[in-house]
Amino acid sequence: MNAPTPMIRLTTQRQIILEELAKVKSHPTASELYDMVRKRLPRIGLGTVYRNLELMADNGMILKIEVGGTQKRFDAFTDPHYHIRCSCCGKVDDMNLPVLDDLVNSADQSSPYHIIGHHVEFTGICPDCQKNQENITTH
Amino acid sequence: MNAPTPMIRLTTQRQIILEELAKVKSHPTASELYDMVRKRLPRIGLGTVYRNLELMADNGMILKIEVGGTQKRFDAFTDPHYHIRCSCCGKVDDMNLPVLDDLVNSADQSSPYHIIGHHVEFTGICPDCQKNQENITTH
DNA sequence: CTGCATGCAAACCGTTTGCATCCCC
DNA sequence: GGGGATGCAAACGGTTTGCATGCAG
Numbered sequence: 100m101n102a103p104t105p106m107i108r109l110t111t112q113r114q115i116i117l118e119e120l121a122k123v124k125s126h127p128t129a130s131e132l133y134d135m136v137r138k139r140l141p142r143i144g145l146g147t148v149y150r151n152l153e154l155m156a157d158n159g160m161i162l163k164i165e166v167g168g169t170q171k172r173f174d175a176f177t178d179p180h181y182h183i184r185c186s187c188c189g190k191v192d193d194m195n196l197p198v199l200d201d202l203v204n205s206a207d208q209s210s211p212y213h214i215i216g217h218h219v220e221f222t223g224i225c226p227d228c229q230k231n232q233e234n235i236t237t238h
Numbered sequence: 239m240n241a242p243t244p245m246i247r248l249t250t251q252r253q254i255i256l257e258e259l260a261k262v263k264s265h266p267t268a269s270e271l272y273d274m275v276r277k278r279l280p281r282i283g284l285g286t287v288y289r290n291l292e293l294m295a296d297n298g299m300i301l302k303i304e305v306g307g308t309q310k311r312f313d314a315f316t317d318p319h320y321h322i323r324c325s326c327c328g329k330v331d332d333m334n335l336p337v338l339d340d341l342v343n344s345a346d347q348s349s350p351y352h353i354i355g356h357h358v359e360f361t362g363i364c365p366d367c368q369k370n371q372e373n374i375t376t377h
Numbered sequence: 378c379t380g381c382a383t384g385c386a387a388a389c390c391g392t393t394t395g396c397a398t399c400c401c402c
Numbered sequence: 403g404g405g406g407a408t409g410c411a412a413a414c415g416g417t418t419t420g421c422a423t424g425c426a427g
Contacts, residue, residue, distance in 0.1 A: 108401085110407065130391080144409040149392060151407090167304035167357075169417090170391065183351050195348045196341075202358070209334045212322050212362035218306075219341070219358050223351035247426085249382065269416080283384040288417060290382090308392090309416065 107158050113151050115139055120161060121175040126182070126191040128170040164191065166220045183221035187228035194221060246297050252290050254278055259300060260314040265321070265330040267309040303330065305359045322360035326367035333360060 107113070119135040120127070127135065133148045152173055156163035162174040166182060168189055181194035199219070207214045224232070246252070258274045259266065266274065272287045291312055295302035301313040305321060307328050320333035338358070346353045363371070 108406080110401090112408075128391090142409070144411095146393075146410075147408055150394095153393095165306035183345070183349060183353070185351065186354060192349075192351070194345065196344060199338075199341075202335075202338075203360075205335060206322070206333065206360050210322060210331075210360070210362070211365045212324065212331070212360070213368055214322070214360055214362040215325060216362075217358060217360045219356060221342075221345050221349075221351070221353055221356040223349070223353040223355075226350045229352055247381075249426090251383075267416090281384070283386095285385075285418075286383055289419095292418095 107154060107160070112136075112140065112143055112147055113155065116148060116151055117155065117160070117175065120173055124176075124193070126164055126172040126174050128172055130170075132173065166191065166218075167222065181219040181221065183223055185225035185228055186222045187224050187232075190225055190227075192225070194219070246293060246299070251275075251279065251282055251286055252294065255287060255290055256294065256299065256314065259312055263315075263332070265303055265311040265313050267311055269309075271312065305330065305357075306361065320358040320360065322362055324364035324367055325361045326363050326371075329364055329366075331364070333358070 115136055116132065119139075120132060123135075125131075129149050129152055130145065132152070133143070133145050136143055136148060152161070152163070155161045156173070159177060162177050164172040164174055164182060166172070166184055168184060168191075172191055176193070179198045181196055181198070182191050183194050184191045196219075199217075203214055203217055206217065255271065255275055258278075259271060262274075264270075268288050268291055269284065271291070272282070272284050275282055275287060291300070291302070294300045295312070298316060301316050303311040303313055303321060305311070305323055307323060307330075311330055315332070318337045320335055320337070321330050322333050323330045335358075338356075342353055342356055345356065
């Protein structure tokens with residue numbers, strides 16, 4: 100059920116957005132991606148980037164990460180996986196942990212909802228921020 | 239470590255915000271809470287509500303839930319627990335599942351981050367929306 | 378009297394949308 | 403030629419902030 104919507108025309112804009120997203124492992128936000136893409140396509144509009152990211156996420160071509168923090172982030176790596184966000188600088192990294200499929204089963208039994216999916220988000224301090232904090236009295 | 243920040247003066251506004259939040263199990267957003275509080279405190283400002291919610295969350299008096307969806311939500315029930323969000327209507331409910339403490343341990347070992355915490359968010363369709371969808375062709 | 382807390386309004390920021398134009402089929 | 407896709411700019415919704423006033427210690 101819920102097939103990844105019809106099909107999508109691969110316009111230049113979409114292709115380049117996809118390529119730029121695939122280049123990085125940093126889970127960029129829409130406007131970060133906009134900046135990246137603009138280097139190759141100076142006249143692209145921010146709206147186009149938003150529209151296409153949304154579209155490609157709906158089609159399962161990319162992953163939309165809605166975690167804590169204010170902005171949505173995107174990921175070209177679509178296999179299910181978890182994330183960790185640095186509560187200091189906001190950076191988001193992949194978490195190298197097995198996905199807890201049984202969790203969905205237990206969830207299904209203990210909730211009247213029809214469960215579609217789940218996501219685990221860890222919060223922590225990234226190595227960079229740890230290093231910085233050693234020298235500073237307090238955050 | 240990370241003691242819940244100094245101390246907070248319990249002004250009328252703060253007390254009423256807290257009371258109203260405790261009354262419901264619906265994880266209201268800031269502006270929902272604003273509406274609730276305004277019935278008792280008609281002259282309260284939206285800014286005050288935001289400021290105090292943020293403050294009380296920092297102090298561990300309430301829980302700030304930043305999940306998918308656009309708005310932050312708040313919870314007077316501060317024991318660690320998971321949530322499920324209806325992808326149809328956006329409602330957020332508590333998940334009645336044991337908290338996976340070992341997950342943090344595995345996470346700590348497989349990541350260079352200093353792990354602070356984690357949260358699991360399920361997505362699904364709530365009973366109400368299921369009922370509605372039976373009668374409607376498609377969403 | 379002093380400083381934190383408040384109400385109010387304006388600013389902000391990320392995102393969405395309307396519209397005219399463009400380009401691909 | 404027609405329909406979707408784009409660029410552009412304006413609108414939007416949620417949140418934050420500056421500032422003058424108010425109130426509690």
